[in-house]
Amino acid sequence: MRIALFATCLADTLFPEAAKATVRLLERLGHEVVFPLEQTCCGQMHVNTGYQRDALPLVKRYVSAFSRYDVIVAPSGSCVGSIRHQHAMVAAGQGERGLAARAHDLGSRTYELSELLIDVLRVEDVGAYYPHRVTYHPTCHSLRMIRVGDKPLRLLRRVRGLELVELPAAEQCCGFGGTFAIKNAATSAAMLADKMTAIASTGAEVCTAGDASCLMHIGGGLRRASSGVRTVHLAEILASEA
Amino acid sequence: MTTFLGMPATAPRGVGHLRGDTTFPRAARQALGNEQLRRNLRHATSTIRGKSSRVIAELPDWQELRTAGSAIKADVMSRLPELLEQLEARVTERGGVVHWAADANEANQIVTGLVRATGSDRVIKVKSMATQEIGLNEALEAAGIQPVETDLAELIVQLGNDRPSHILVPAIHRNRTEIRDIFLAAMPGVDPSLTDDPPVLAAAARKYLRETFLSTRVAVSGANFGIAETGTLAVVESEGNGRMCLTLPDTLITVMGIEKVVPTWRDLEVFLQLLPRASTGERMNPYTTMWTGVTPGDGPREFHLVLLDNGRSAVLADEVGRQALHCIRCSACLNVCPVYERTGGHAYGSVYPGPIGAVLSPQLTGVEDNASLPYASSLCGACFDACPVKIDIPSILVHLRNRVPHPPAERAAMRAAAYTMDRPRLYAHAQRAAKLARIAGRRGRGLPPPLSSWTVSRDLPAPPDQTFRDWWASR
Amino acid sequence: MSSKDVILGRVRAALRDAPAPGEVPREYRRTFPGADLDLLVDRLVDYRASVRRVAEDTVAPTAAEIAGGTIVVPQGLPPAWRPADVLVDDGLAPDRIAAAAAVLTAAAVAVAETGTIVLDASPDQGRRIITLLPDVHIVVLRPGQVVASVPEALARLDPARPLTWISGPSATSDIELNRVEGVHGPRHLHVLLLDG
Numbered sequence: 001m002r003i004a005l006f007a008t009c010l011a012d013t014l015f016p017e018a019a020k021a022t023v024r025l026l027e028r029l030g031h032e033v034v035f036p037l038e039q040t041c042c043g044q045m046h047v048n049t050g051y052q053r054d055a056l057p058l059v060k061r062y063v064s065a066f067s068r069y070d071v072i073v074a075p076s077g078s079c080v081g082s083i084r085h086q087h088a089m090v091a092a093g094q095g096e097r098g099l100a101a102r103a104h105d106l107g108s109r110t111y112e113l114s115e116l117l118i119d120v121l122r123v124e125d126v127g128a129y130y131p132h133r134v135t136y137h138p139t140c141h142s143l144r145m146i147r148v149g150d151k152p153l154r155l156l157r158r159v160r161g162l163e164l165v166e167l168p169a170a171e172q173c174c175g176f177g178g179t180f181a182i183k184n185a186a187t188s189a190a191m192l193a194d195k196m197t198a199i200a201s202t203g204a205e206v207c208t209a210g211d212a213s214c215l216m217h218i219g220g221g222l223r224r225a226s227s228g229v230r231t232v233h234l235a236e237i238l239a240s241e242a
Numbered sequence: 243m244t245t246f247l248g249m250p251a252t253a254p255r256g257v258g259h260l261r262g263d264t265t266f267p268r269a270a271r272q273a274l275g276n277e278q279l280r281r282n283l284r285h286a287t288s289t290i291r292g293k294s295s296r297v298i299a300e301l302p303d304w305q306e307l308r309t310a311g312s313a314i315k316a317d318v319m320s321r322l323p324e325l326l327e328q329l330e331a332r333v334t335e336r337g338g339v340v341h342w343a344a345d346a347n348e349a350n351q352i353v354t355g356l357v358r359a360t361g362s363d364r365v366i367k368v369k370s371m372a373t374q375e376i377g378l379n380e381a382l383e384a385a386g387i388q389p390v391e392t393d394l395a396e397l398i399v400q401l402g403n404d405r406p407s408h409i410l411v412p413a414i415h416r417n418r419t420e421i422r423d424i425f426l427a428a429m430p431g432v433d434p435s436l437t438d439d440p441p442v443l444a445a446a447a448r449k450y451l452r453e454t455f456l457s458t459r460v461a462v463s464g465a466n467f468g469i470a471e472t473g474t475l476a477v478v479e480s481e482g483n484g485r486m487c488l489t490l491p492d493t494l495i496t497v498m499g500i501e502k503v504v505p506t507w508r509d510l511e512v513f514l515q516l517l518p519r520a521s522t523g524e525r526m527n528p529y530t531t532m533w534t535g536v537t538p539g540d541g542p543r544e545f546h547l548v549l550l551d552n553g554r555s556a557v558l559a560d561e562v563g564r565q566a567l568h569c570i571r572c573s574a575c576l577n578v579c580p581v582y583e584r585t586g587g588h589a590y591g592s593v594y595p596g597p598i599g600a601v602l603s604p605q606l607t608g609v610e611d612n613a614s615l616p617y618a619s620s621l622c623g624a625c626f627d628a629c630p631v632k633i634d635i636p637s638i639l640v641h642l643r644n645r646v647p648h649p650p651a652e653r654a655a656m657r658a659a660a661y662t663m664d665r666p667r668l669y670a671h672a673q674r675a676a677k678l679a680r681i682a683g684r685r686g687r688g689l690p691p692p693l694s695s696w697t698v699s700r701d702l703p704a705p706p707d708q709t710f711r712d713w714w715a716s717r
Numbered sequence: 718m719s720s721k722d723v724i725l726g727r728v729r730a731a732l733r734d735a736p737a738p739g740e741v742p743r744e745y746r747r748t749f750p751g752a753d754l755d756l757l758v759d760r761l762v763d764y765r766a767s768v769r770r771v772a773e774d775t776v777a778p779t780a781a782e783i784a785g786g787t788i789v790v791p792q793g794l795p796p797a798w799r800p801a802d803v804l805v806d807d808g809l810a811p812d813r814i815a816a817a818a819a820v821l822t823a824a825a826v827a828v829a830e831t832g833t834i835v836l837d838a839s840p841d842q843g844r845r846i847i848t849l850l851p852d853v854h855i856v857v858l859r860p861g862q863v864v865a866s867v868p869e870a871l872a873r874l875d876p877a878r879p880l881t882w883i884s885g886p887s888a889t890s891d892i893e894l895n896r897v898e899g900v901h902g903p904r905h906l907h908v909l910l911l912d913g
Contacts, residue, residue, distance in 0.1 A: 007710050009663065013673045014703050016710035023714075035714050040663040046656060048621060050643030054660035061664055086640070144623035173580045177620025184618065185695035186271040190280075190584045191620070192699065220700030248726035282893070289894040306745035313741040320738040323725045330721075336877075342721040394900060395891035411891055418892055440892040444900050451901065456811050472876040482849065482887040482902020489845045490811065500724065507876050511868035512745070518831075522890060525760065526831035526867075529902060530882035531845075537879050539808075540844045555727035561734065 001121070002032045004069035006062075006110065008079045008212070009041035011233075015212040021239035022075045022113060025126060028239070039065045042074075043090070044082035049179045052090050059087045063102050071120060072110040075235045077142025077210045080112040085145060112142060112210060113235055114151035124158050129242035131161030135204035136234075137195070137218065139211040140173050152210055152234055159237060165202040169194075176217035192221045199229055210234045251345070252608040253553035258346040258377040259405075260553075260607050262591015265614040269589040270581075279415050283586050286414045287577045293523025294574065300525070301515065310512045312632040315568035318503060319558060325470040325503045326549060332473025336535020338545040343497075345552045346376035352548050353378060353462060353495055354385045360493050360544075362387070362460045368477060368484045369393035370464025371409060371571055372497045372550055374593040375606075378462065389462070390454055392483035394447050401428035407587030407595060409573040410521055415586050418443065451483070461487035461542070465498040466570070467513060468547070471506045474534045475547070478517060478527050488531045494542040499550050501558075501567040513570060520630035521572035553606035562641040566602045568631045573598075575625035575635060581618055590615060597625035601638040609646045616642035652692075673709045749865035752829045754910065757863055760832025764885025765898050766906040773797065773911050780855050783907050786818025788855075789847050793840020794823065798857060806847050814846060819853035820903075825880075826870045827863045832885065834858065834908065835870060837878040845879055854883075854903040858910050 003026055007019040023033045043058030062083065066072050074080050084107035091100035117123050136156060142148045156164050175181065175191025182188075195218060199207050207222070207229055209215050219231035253260055262269060273279060298304050318325060330340040343349035353373075357365055365382065367373065367389050379389040379400075391400045395413040399406050402424040406412030413421065422438040429450050436446055463484070467476040475496055477484050488494060504513065518527045536545050558564045576582045576596030587595030592603035592612065600619055604612035616639050619625075625635040648656075662668050696702070708716075758768045771779055774797065780788060781800035790803045804817055814820075823841035827834045834856055836842045848854050864870050874880060887902030898904060 009669075012710040014705065016706050016708065016713055019710040020713060037711070038666050040666055040669045043660075043663075046660055048640055048643070049652075049656065050616075050640075050646060050648060051653075051656045051660070052644045054656055057660060057664040089637075140620070140622035140624075144627055171624075173620045173622035173624070175580070175620060177622065180617065180620045181700075182692050182695050184267050184270060184581070184620075185698060186267065186274050187581055187584055187618075188620070189699040190274050191580050216703055217700060220696075220702065223701040224699060248723065248730055250727045250731040286894045303745040306742075310741055310743050310745055313739065317738045317741060320732065320735050322728050322732065326725070326728075342719065342724050344720045344723050344727075348720060392901070393891070394889045398891070411894065413891060414894075421892055440895050440897045441899070443892055444889055444897045448900055452815075455901070456815070469876065474876045480887070481889045481900035483900065485845070485849050485881065486901055489849055500728070508868075508871065511871050514867050514871075515745075524764075524884070526828070526833045526882065526884040528764075528884050528886070528888045530880075532876065532880040532882075534877050534879075537838070540838055540846075540879055549724070551724045551727065555724065555731050558728060559731035564731075564735075 001071060002034065003116070004066055004072045005033050005035050006039055006066065006072055006074040006079070007035065008074055008076045010216070011075055011212045014216065015233065018075045018212050018233035018235050021233065021235040022073065025235060025239040029121065029123060029126065036065045042079045042082050044079060044086065045178055047082060047086050047090060052093055055090050056094050056096070059090050059103055060099060062087065063099060063106055066106055067102060070109060071116070073113055073116045074110065075113050075210070075233060076212060077112045077139055077146055077148060078213055080110055081141040081145035083107050083110045112146055112148055114148050114155055114210060115146070117155060118151045124154050126155060126158070126238050128159040128238050128240050129161050130159050130237045130240045132206050133163045133165060133204045134206045134208055134237065135165045135167045135199060135202040137167055137174065137207055137209040137214065138170055139209050139214045142210050143171060148210070155238060160242070162237070165204050167202055168198045174214050174218050176214045181217060192217060196221050196225060196227065200227060204229060206230050206232050208232050208234050208237055250555040250559040251553070252556045253606045254345050254347060255611070257350070258375055259593045260375060260603050261611050264591070266589055266591070266618040267614060269591065270585040273585045273589045278417070279586055280584060282415055282417050283583055286411065287583045290523055290577045294520060294577070297519045297523055297525050301519070307512055307515055308630055308632050311516050311630060312568065314504065314509050314512060315631050318501070318505060319564055319567060322500065322503070322558070325505060326500055328470040329468050329473060329503050332470070333535055333547050336473050338473070338535040338547055341546060341548045343548050343550045343552070349376050349497060349548055349550050349552065350378055350381035353497065354381055354387065356495050356546055357382065357387050357460050358385065360460050362458065364388045364390060364458050365460045365462050366390050366392050366454060366458045366487050366491065368461070368463040368479065368487045369396050370497060371593060372464045372499050373462060374406065376550070376552060378497070390458070392451055392455070392487060394444060394481060397447055398424055401425065405588060406593065408576060409571050409594070455486040455490055459491050460493045460495065461491040462495045462497065463487055465496050465502055466517070467510065468498055468503045469507055469510070470503050472534060474507065474532050476510070476530060476532045478530045480522070480528045482529055485529055485531055488533065489541050491542055493544040495546045495548065497548045497550055500554050516630035517570055517572055520574040520628070556608070557602070557605040560605060563601065563605050563638050565633050566598065566605060566638055568633050569598050569602065570631060572630055574628040574630060578624040578628040580622060580624070581620065590618065597635045598633070601635055601642060604642055609642055613646040616646055670711055673711070746866065747868055749869060752863040752865045754829070754860060754863060757827060757829035757832060758910065760829065761885070761908055764832050766885050766908055768908045768910060770910045770912060776857055776909055779909060780821045783855055784819035784853060789814055789817045789820040789851060791822055791841060791843025791847060794821065795841065806843050811846060811850060815850040817851045819855055820847050820851040821855045821857070822848055824856050824858050824862060826873050827858050828867055828870045829863055830866050834883045835874060836881045836883065837874060845881055848881065849902060852903055853905045853907065855907045855909060858908055860911065860913065
């Protein structure tokens with residue numbers, strides 16, 4: 001299958017390993033990956049901070065960059081959530097009805113990685129090998145906005161060598177929330193502290209998730225605390241081989 | 243009347259409790275420093291979450307009930323004038339008197355005037371969000387009338403000269419020892435050997451209030467539901483203080499927000515299943531009282547219903563935000579909110595705390611008066627899942643953020659970011675230049691505000707040698 | 718212009734562009750199998766009510782035994798249920814009601830699924846005040862009054878009457894979310910469920 005990759009601005013700029021892993025994984029499974037160069041950012045930060053007008057060009061850009069592809073994947077539940085649930089709203093809110101219809105349609109063809117693997121490619125065992133003790137944090141937008149459910153866990157359970165340990169209070173927000181982490185830094189840090197305590201209680205070496213943004217937040221806290229626990233994107237684990 | 247007639251109007255300033263005196267982040271930072279508060283909140287919210295999820299799991303049709311509840315409320319909003327007039331007609335037919343209050347000031351005047359007319363200098367009160375919203379207690383006190391809160395938690399708050407911090411459990415921020423100390427300090431005639439055992443504390447409140455219930459001739463209540471079809475009002479409670487207030491006095495005055503009207507008697511079959519399970523985590527709350535006008539020989543001889551706007555029409559005018567008026571005040575969204583759990587209710591400034599407060603208060607007052615509240619959420623979405631009438635709180639938050647006045651520096655930065663991201667070559671160039679850690683030093687500790695608030699508790703990621711885009715080009 | 722006109726004018730202005738009302742989907746359970754008396758008992762007990770299943774001719778002695786003192790009864794209580802030491806409510810002053818050991822009434826409807834008893838102030842239940850002030854409330858329930866669910870209960874009730882829905886004794890969860898039975902309403906609820 002020919003799959004267009006939306007790398008997301010965050011992975012493209014700061015966490016390229018997550019996007020590279022997505023490419024390696026899909027190619028290993030026998031698919032063709034394309035990367036439309038005119039892509040940049042989904043505009044979620046603008047929408048969620050209250051700048052929908054400024055987000056409109058980014059919605060247009062996403063639609064024009066990806067409209068010609070049947071299947072698009074992004075290694076981020078949050079960005080997929082924005083594309084699926086906000087793009088049409090942003091367009092409609094500014095009177096762009098045609099764009100809203102195209103954005104809506106495109107949203108239904110844009111998948112988060114675990115959705116693509118399980119719902120579209122129908123694969124649970126991706127042939128990965130990752131000999132580590134791992135805990136999984138289901139990020140809020142993956143869990144409650146696009147509802148990936150247990151798909152990431154089903155994929156992780158089939159990874160050879162991987163010991164999966166359950167994260168207590170997993171469904172609680174890590175406190176990232178985009179600009180929330182800056183505008184309400186103290187509250188965000190309090191939420192992060194509890195998330196780190198939960199992670200530490202699992203004894204895991206690695207905390208994984210489907211969103212580079214939440215991992216940046218959690219990972220930043222874990223490094224500051226010199227906890228010894230690493231954050232690794234789900235795509236990187238699934239792409240790992242013996 | 244200070245407003246243009248016929249135009250939706252926000253709640254007036256200078257009266258009531260919809261506006262805090264500081265911003266949410268500032269108030270939250272203060273609350274976060276209170277370890278006792280955080281322990282109380284964590285215990286209380288996790289207890290109630292557990293109870294609620296157990297009794298919700300007992301109902302096989304919970305989702306269908308939510309869908310119906312949401313649709314009934316949407317229907318109410320779209321037919322509000324007709325339903326309010328129908329409610330007025332039915333209440334009047336049954337011997338009640340209906341009053342219309344455009345805002346908090348008018349409502350306070352109406353209630354104060356009604357109490358004065360009875361000659362009583364004291365009223366007993368059932369816990370009511372609407373009367374807190376309008377600052378009725380202060381208005382009564384200014385008129386020389388003593389309001390006595392009869393709900394245990396409201397009594398704790400009143401005796402402690404405190405403010406409620408939760409819609410359902412207003413003294414959630416207090417633990418048993420603090421409550422005992424408040425009673426010892428402020429409850430007339432209290433036994434000095436009072437312990438902090440909850441049954442002992444509840445018994446002290448019973449003893450203290452019993453005489454007041456029997457000797458006070460006027461009561462003030464709110465209403466959970468007002469049925470347009472029948473003129474029936476309903477109050478849902480637990481302790482029996484509601485039954486006391488609604489049954490014993492000669493005069494009953496009920497203050498009800500205009501959004502609380504429900505079309506038909508049958509609609510209660512939805513809300514009486516949704517509310518207790520979402521709210522206290524009970525299959526049914528201990529007591530619900532329903533009354534229609536006046537019943538000769540049983541209960542109050544005079545009944546007044548005050549219908550309150552106070553900004554609700556302004557909320558209704560916003561096509562995205564109006565669903566905040568669907569709220570049935572269960573407070574499930576507070577109990578699942580990770581922000582509320584850590585900051586408590588006072589940080590929100592308004593009587594409506596938590597996620598629903600963050601969308602309701604700014605709309606009632608106008609967003610400029612509560613500009614920090616729409617940002618008091620990480621948009622985690624737990625509130626939407628918990629809401630028994632499916633209010634999409636995250637979407638309203640995002641919508642309101644688009645309407646608040648933005649700080650100029652932030653606006654400039656957002657514009658610049660959008661400009662760059664709409665130009666892939668400029669974007670790629672900026673990516674390579676954005677070696678944040680190099681500007682900021684190791685661990686990113688040298689960043690300027692507001693980015694420095696990130697690095698107070700988190701390291702920045704080390705910048706990669708190569709962006710994904712560059713790697714792709716080099717393959 | 719009255720405040721009513723102002724408010725309704727504002728609301729109409731606010732709704733100018735609002736969509737027309739839609740049909741309410743009622744896909745929740747609206748038909749139920751017969752009421753399960755055991756479930757009712759289970760739910761009542763779960764909320765700390767005491768339940769006894771009794772024959773009709775033992776209501777009076779059972780109530781007398783529970784009360785251990787004067788019992789207030791409504792005027793329309795079936796004579797066969799009346800214990801010896803009763804105070805019939807013919808407009809009793811509140812302090813006399815409050816001083817009684819207990820109150821004994823019938824009920825209008827009970828809901829098995831929620832453990833709820835509804836009083837509708839019929840002659841066998843009396844004024845609302847009599848079931849509010851005594852510390853013990855004894856309710857006699859006929860099996861035919863028990864329905865499975867809240868929707869069925871509402872269908873049987875007349876909204877024109879003053880209604881009191883009771884689920885267990887008075888309770889509060891205001892102190893650290895711990896449920897404490899007994900604040901202002903009766904601290905003890907006894908249900909006598911009649912046989913057959």
